[in-house]
Amino acid sequence: MTEDASKANEPAFPAGLRDWSGNQAGGVRRLFEAGSGRPTRDVLQTHLLRRLHAWTQAIASRPDKTPGIVLLVGGPGNGKTEAIESTIEWLDHELGSGGTLVATLREQLQPGGAKALQRVARASVLAPTSTRKHNISIVQDASLEPNSHSSRAALLVQELADALHGAPEGDIYLSCVNRGVLDDAMVHATDQGPADIQALLAATIRAVAQGAGAEACWPLQAYPSVAVWPMDIESLLVKTRDGDPAPALTILAKALDADSWPTYGQCEAKNLCPFCRSRQVLSTGDTASNFLTVLRWHELATAKRWTFRDFFTLVSFLLSGQAAEGAGASNLSPCQWAAKLVDLDQSRQGSKPDSKRSTAIYTLVAHQYQHQLFGSWNKRSARRLHEDIKEVGLVHDHVAMGLYYFLRAGGTSKPPSMIEGLLEGLCDSLDPALADPADQVQINASERVRLRDLDAYLSQSVRAGRDALVKHRCMSPAEVELLGRLADLDRELSTPALRRRRPDAATRIQHALRDFASRLVRRTLGTRSAVTRDAMLLKRFRGIAEDRGASQGDALLRAARDVQRLLNNGEKFEVPLTTTFGQPAAPVALRASLVTSKQSIRPLDDDTEDRPWSSTRYLKVGKGQREHAIALTFELYRAIELISAGLSRASLPREVNALIDATKATLSGPIVRDEDSLADSIMDLGVAGLQIEMMGSRFLTIEGRE
Numbered sequence: 001m002t003e004d005a006s007k008a009n010e011p012a013f014p015a016g017l018r019d020w021s022g023n024q025a026g027g028v029r030r031l032f033e034a035g036s037g038r039p040t041r042d043v044l045q046t047h048l049l050r051r052l053h054a055w056t057q058a059i060a061s062r063p064d065k066t067p068g069i070v071l072l073v074g075g076p077g078n079g080k081t082e083a084i085e086s087t088i089e090w091l092d093h094e095l096g097s098g099g100t101l102v103a104t105l106r107e108q109l110q111p112g113g114a115k116a117l118q119r120v121a122r123a124s125v126l127a128p129t130s131t132r133k134h135n136i137s138i139v140q141d142a143s144l145e146p147n148s149h150s151s152r153a154a155l156l157v158q159e160l161a162d163a164l165h166g167a168p169e170g171d172i173y174l175s176c177v178n179r180g181v182l183d184d185a186m187v188h189a190t191d192q193g194p195a196d197i198q199a200l201l202a203a204t205i206r207a208v209a210q211g212a213g214a215e216a217c218w219p220l221q222a223y224p225s226v227a228v229w230p231m232d233i234e235s236l237l238v239k240t241r242d243g244d245p246a247p248a249l250t251i252l253a254k255a256l257d258a259d260s261w262p263t264y265g266q267c268e269a270k271n272l273c274p275f276c277r278s279r280q281v282l283s284t285g286d287t288a289s290n291f292l293t294v295l296r297w298h299e300l301a302t303a304k305r306w307t308f309r310d311f312f313t314l315v316s317f318l319l320s321g322q323a324a325e326g327a328g329a330s331n332l333s334p335c336q337w338a339a340k341l342v343d344l345d346q347s348r349q350g351s352k353p354d355s356k357r358s359t360a361i362y363t364l365v366a367h368q369y370q371h372q373l374f375g376s377w378n379k380r381s382a383r384r385l386h387e388d389i390k391e392v393g394l395v396h397d398h399v400a401m402g403l404y405y406f407l408r409a410g411g412t413s414k415p416p417s418m419i420e421g422l423l424e425g426l427c428d429s430l431d432p433a434l435a436d437p438a439d440q441v442q443i444n445a446s447e448r449v450r451l452r453d454l455d456a457y458l459s460q461s462v463r464a465g466r467d468a469l470v471k472h473r474c475m476s477p478a479e480v481e482l483l484g485r486l487a488d489l490d491r492e493l494s495t496p497a498l499r500r501r502r503p504d505a506a507t508r509i510q511h512a513l514r515d516f517a518s519r520l521v522r523r524t525l526g527t528r529s530a531v532t533r534d535a536m537l538l539k540r541f542r543g544i545a546e547d548r549g550a551s552q553g554d555a556l557l558r559a560a561r562d563v564q565r566l567l568n569n570g571e572k573f574e575v576p577l578t579t580t581f582g583q584p585a586a587p588v589a590l591r592a593s594l595v596t597s598k599q600s601i602r603p604l605d606d607d608t609e610d611r612p613w614s615s616t617r618y619l620k621v622g623k624g625q626r627e628h629a630i631a632l633t634f635e636l637y638r639a640i641e642l643i644s645a646g647l648s649r650a651s652l653p654r655e656v657n658a659l660i661d662a663t664k665a666t667l668s669g670p671i672v673r674d675e676d677s678l679a680d681s682i683m684d685l686g687v688a689g690l691q692i693e694m695m696g697s698r699f700l701t702i703e704g705r706e
Contacts, residue, residue: 013260013319014275015333020255020316022077022309022418031081031109031140039312040254043086044247046079047240047612048072048229051218052087055227059134059172060094060127067219067227069163072176073208074231077309077418080176083231084140087174095125095134109140119146119155137163139175153184154192160185161197164225179208204228207611212618212629216610233612236306237296238546241613248292248311255315256283268339271477274367275319275334281476281528282369285445290530294373294430297530297538300545300615301429301634304422313419318369322413338364348398358402359409361485364478365520366411370527376427377411377519385512388505392498399485400509403516432526433519434533441525443472451522451531458518461494463487465517475524483520486513534638541637545615556603559632560619562640564601566649567621567660573599575668577683589686596671596681604629621663626670630663 018024020039043049058066072080092101101123108121121138142156150158156177163173177185186205189198203223207215208230218227234240236247256279264280265271282288295314299305306314320334332340345360365371386404394400415423437452458465466483469475475483490513492498493506526532544555567573575594578586604618617632630636639656643649672678682702683692691702 011260011262013255013257014279014335015320016260017255017316017320018334020312021416022313023416024316031085031106040251042250043082044079044250044308045240045242045244046236046247047234047242047244048079048083048231049086050240050242050244051229052083053090056087056090056094059091063132063134067225068171069160069173069226070175071204071226071228072174072231073179073182073204073228074176075178075307077307078231079308080231081140084138084174084176088138091125091136091172095127097125101125101136105136105138109138119144120159135171137171137173139173139177142175142177143181151184151188152181153188156181156185157189157194157197157201160200161194164197164200182208200226210614210616212604212606212631214611216608217612218610230612232305232307233614235296235299235615236308236311237292237299246292247308248295248306249288251311251315252282252288252292255319256288258283262335267335268333269335269342269364270339272342272364272481273335273338274364274476274478275321275338277476277478278319278369287528290528291369293530294527294532295426296542297532297535298422298426298430300538300542301534302425303616303633304425305615306422310419310422313416314422317415317419318372321367321372322416338367353396353398353401353405355405355409358398359405360402361478361482362402362406365476365482366406367413368476368478368524370523371411371520372413372415373423373527374427374431374433374523375411375415375423376431377407377516379407379410381512382408385509388502388508388512391505392493392502392509394489394509397489399489403486403512430532430534430538431523432532433522435522435526435531435535436533439526439531439535441529441531443469443474443525447472448529451526454521454525455518458514458521461487462490462513462517465521469521475521479520479524483517486517489513537638537641538634540641541634544617544632544637556617556632559637559640560601560603562644563619563630563632563636564599564621566640566643567601567663568598571598573597573664573667573671574684575664575671577672592683592685594668594672594678594681595684596678599667622667622670626667626674628663628666630659633659 052070055066055070059068072083074080088102088105091097092099095101104123105121108118119139119142121140123136125134125136126132127134137159139159142152144152146152146155156175159173159175163171182201182205186198186201189195189201200220200223203215203220204226207217207220207228210230210233215221217229220226220228238246240246261279262276264273264276267273267276269276271277282291295306321337341360341364344357345364348357348360351357366375382404385407389395389397389400389404414420435451437455438450440448440450441454443449454465454468457468462483466480466487469483470480490510493510493513499506532538540555544559547555572595575596577592577594578590599621600623601619601621604620606614606618618629619632621628621630633655635653635655636659639647639652643652671681678694681694684690685692693700693702
């Protein structure tokens with residue numbers, strides 16, 4: 001067999017997954033280049049693509065009743081290139097161009113040689129079923145630096161003016177623009193005009209806003225010829241509103257395709273390979289679904305969103321790692337790199353501890369997907385641990401020194417910069433190591449165990465915890481090996497001879513070992529079972545965020561009722577009169593407040609077809625002119641759930657107190673200026689019990705209130 005034929009028969013993954021990363025050529029989509037930025041090879045179906053497809057059909061069949069201007073708003077990694085390319089191909093088909101439209105636009109949108117990339121690609125098509133001529137203008141990315149002396153904002157304003165007024169009937173203008181350029185264009189139109197484009201941009205910015213009460217997008221309110229769509233709102237981790245599978249699920253299924261991977265245990269690193277092990281685990285049972293659930297919970301808990309580019313990069317990082325450092329390491333496949341670590345670990349016998357040999361087994365474990373996902377370790381404890389190791393005399397022990405070196409380096413490899421912040425936020429908010437001890441994790445197909453029971457085993461000794469886990473085969477071979485070595489060191493630290501010599505240092509090292517083992521086990525089993533910090537609250541909160549059917553009222557109404565209780569004081573609503581929002585409270589004797597009727601809170605209905613579904617639900621408070629919307633964030637939902645469980649209101653997070661205080665301040669102004677509200681109110685002055693009540697046009701003083 002030739003060398004080329006042999007390579008053709010090699011599994012594509014995990015080495016091929018490195019090209020999925022957003023900082024690699026394969027992770028960036030380039031227009032009309034089939035091999036770029038489309039790792040799954042197939043177009044990922046989203047609600048926007050279905051909407052654009054329907055739009056191209058409407059352009060061909062009823063152009064007079066279809067918006068001719070479409071603005072796709074969103075930053076990099078949200079699929080704008082895929083949307084533009086698919087739309088051009090659909091327009092070509094629906095207008096009967098026979099490939100001419102695609103060829104004309106491709107020539108302008110693909111730079112070659114000395115030819116620079118054009119900002120606007122233009123083409124004309126005469127529909128065969130009518131005499132209408134369509135003049136088509138495409139802006140792939142309005143944020144590209146222009147070749148002219150005009151700014152990006154000025155060019156966008158001019159293009160919109162031409163599309164809205166200056167072009168013949170039947171023109172089509174399709175542009176992708178990020179929010180920053182949109183805001184700059186608004187500033188430019190405000191300063192230099194024209195006024196009608198300023199109004200159009202203002203309506204566009206209102207429509208793509210992510211807050212409550214955003215206007216219709218498709219078409220724009222008061223602009224039937226214009227449609228806009230925010231590309232950075234809908235999540236990739238949930239089923240689309242058209243019933244298509246979650247795009248992230250399709251991506252993950254492609255990455256885990258068994259035909260593209262070596263059989264587990266048969267690659268260069270055998271059964272210690274972290275990448276093949278991760279693929280095997282994610283391909284078993286509900287593990288992949290639980291993995292996506294954890295990522296979705298992260299979106300809900302932090303109000304941040306995984307873009308296409310972020311998710312491709314994450315899959316690449318979790319299943320292929322980062323190229324190891326050192327000469328020639330970049331030429332190694334992930335499995336070969338893992339095999340070198342295995343050899344390095346085996347060479348530790350008879351050698352002094354060092355940062356490479358001693359940490360090899362730790363690094364193999366840390367490159368499994370769950371520890372890459374939750375890769376935060378207590379780096380600050382490394383110095384104290386090193387001092388204790390030296391005091392006890394274990395500087396020649398590979399396990400003890402390996403733990404020190406591993407913690408000192410911060411644990412796992414550094415993720416790509418584009419997802420580094422997301423992974424830090426994920427670990428801070430959802431770390432399974434901080435999950436409720438009462439939560440249960442799956443340890444085999446039919447058995448679950450409480451985290452507190454695992455903690456009890458590991459707090460007694462690492463050996464007890466390891467033995468309890470080994471019989472269920474729920475840990476990887478690398479993890480079992482590492483836990484076995486930690487158990488041996490833990491037992492050695494319990495020997496009378498060593499403890500008599502340095503009892504305090506030995507105890508601290510044991511605590512470090514057992515804490516490390518506990519975090520390791522919790523993260524492995526917790527990630528696999530979707531048992532994380534606040535898991536039960538996040539599960540219920542996700543139901544509120546995503547349930548758009550007829551039954552959505554129950555959980556959302558209960559949340560609105562609980563927020564109403566938090567905002568009001570019993571059956572009354574108190575408005576402070578001696579301080580404004582942000583000021584410290586006045587002394588009790590000097591306080592004055594207006595006590596009026598309870599303010600009701602109701603869910604805000606945002607289930608509309610003319611704009612994307614947001615993950616954030618909103619609540620309406622007040623009535624009429626006083627109506628105000630507040631976001632039902634996870635922090636707020638968590639607060640009302642904890643209060644229902646007995647938490648004191650004084651212990652609420654600052655963010656929640658600030659939200660409640662801001663809502664009260666917003667309602668206070670209209671209330672104190674509304675005669676009807678004052679007629680049903682009492683002014684409460686200080687601790688003396690003095691009250692003032694308005695009756696008709698007179699004020700009555702009530703003293704001696706208890």
